Amino acid sequence: MQSGGKNNRESVIDENLKRVFDEALEEGVPDRFKDLLDQLKKQDEEQDKRS
Amino acid sequence: MSHADPRDELVEHLPAMRAFAISLTRNGSVADDMVQDTLVKAWTNIDKFQAGTNMRAWLFTILRNTYYSARRKSKREVSDVDGVLTEKIAEKPAHDGHMQMTDFRKALAQLKDEQREALLLVGASGFSYEEAAQMCGVAVGTIKSRTNRARARLAELMGHGENESLEMTDDATMSVISASKTSSF
Numbered sequence: 614m615q616s617g618g619k620n621n622r623e624s625v626i627d628e629n630l631k632r633v634f635d636e637a638l639e640e641g642v643p644d645r646f647k648d649l650l651d652q653l654k655k656q657d658e659e660q661d662k663r664s
Numbered sequence: 665m666s667h668a669d670p671r672d673e674l675v676e677h678l679p680a681m682r683a684f685a686i687s688l689t690r691n692g693s694v695a696d697d698m699v700q701d702t703l704v705k706a707w708t709n710i711d712k713f714q715a716g717t718n719m720r721a722w723l724f725t726i727l728r729n730t731y732y733s734a735r736r737k738s739k740r741e742v743s744d745v746d747g748v749l750t751e752k753i754a755e756k757p758a759h760d761g762h763m764q765m766t767d768f769r770k771a772l773a774q775l776k777d778e779q780r781e782a783l784l785l786v787g788a789s790g791f792s793y794e795e796a797a798q799m800c801g802v803a804v805g806t807i808k809s810r811t812n813r814a815r816a817r818l819a820e821l822m823g824h825g826e827n828e829s830l831e832m833t834d835d836a837t838m839s840v841i842s843a844s845k846t847s848s849f
Contacts, residue, residue, distance in 0.1 A: 622819050627787045629768040634788035637683035646678050649700060653707045654671075 670719065671710050674703065677720050680789070684724055687784050688731060690773050698734070702727045721791065725799045728781060735777070764822075771821035775814050782810035783818075 681702060685695035705726050706713070713722050772780060778800075785796040786807065793811075797804040 623815055626768075626815055626818050626822075629765065630772075630783060630788040632765065633769060633772065634683050634687055634784065637686040638679050640682070640686075642678045642682055643696065645696075646682075646699060646703060647675065649703055650671075650675060650707070653704070 669710075670713055670715060671707055673719055674706060674723075677723050680720060681723055681727055684784060684789060685727055685731070687772075687788070688728070688777070688781055690769075698727055698730050701730050705730070718795070720789075721795055721799055724785070724789070724791075728799065732777075767822060768818070771818050774821060775817060779810050779814035779817070782807050783814040786811050 678699070681699050682695060685698045685702075686692060689695045689698065702723060706723055713719065772783075775783070781800065782796060785791045785799065786793060791799070793804050793807050797807045800807065
């Protein structure tokens with residue numbers, strides 16, 4: 614009985630955790646990060662050309 | 665342009681990195697700064713990434729290290745926030761889905777960073793205890809005890825503590841229990 618309650622409690626917690634995480638996932642990613650990656654790439658390419 | 669540059673994979677991990685950062689810090693702008701720092705670090709240290717290993721684990725490791733070193737620098741204390749939240753949560757245990765999520769978020773925010781982190785890695789991101797231990801630079805047993813303590817604390821904060829067995833028991837079970845009690849007399 615007690616262990617059943619414990620498992621139930623854990624699965625409720627894990628479900629909520631996943632929901633918190635998934636909600637953050639679904640927010641999408643601001644453009645600034647993709648822009649940053651593009652910028653880093655460009656920097657590297659220019660360095661390669663110079664060297 | 666080199667072939668199969670692991671840096672091209674970074675973009676795929678952005679949503680998960682951000683979700684982890686937001687869940688860990690509970691603050692969108694702090695999280696975004698962390699993700700930005702992590703991207704730059706990952707980009708410039710890509711030679712330290714071992715091809716064929718889990719890139720997400722590698723990125724999460726950089727992310728969490730960034731967070732903890734920033735925390736050490738600013739010496740921000742989360743404890744003053746805790747008192748306020750404890751009172752609010754103690755006020756009323758709600759039972760409908762939406763309120764339950766709100767309470768859960770508050771409870772999650774009250775955990776120590778290390779406990780919340782362990783729970784997020786193992787419970788939400790699907791890493792094994794071993795992977796999480798490696799990422800956090802601690803023993804597997806430490807991760808296990810952190811997640812156990814985090815779960816117990818969350819259950820306590822969510823009001824599933826001592827009265828748990830009663831709250832969890834549905835009508836059908838109750839009737840069986842009372843029936844068996846009656847018959848034993």
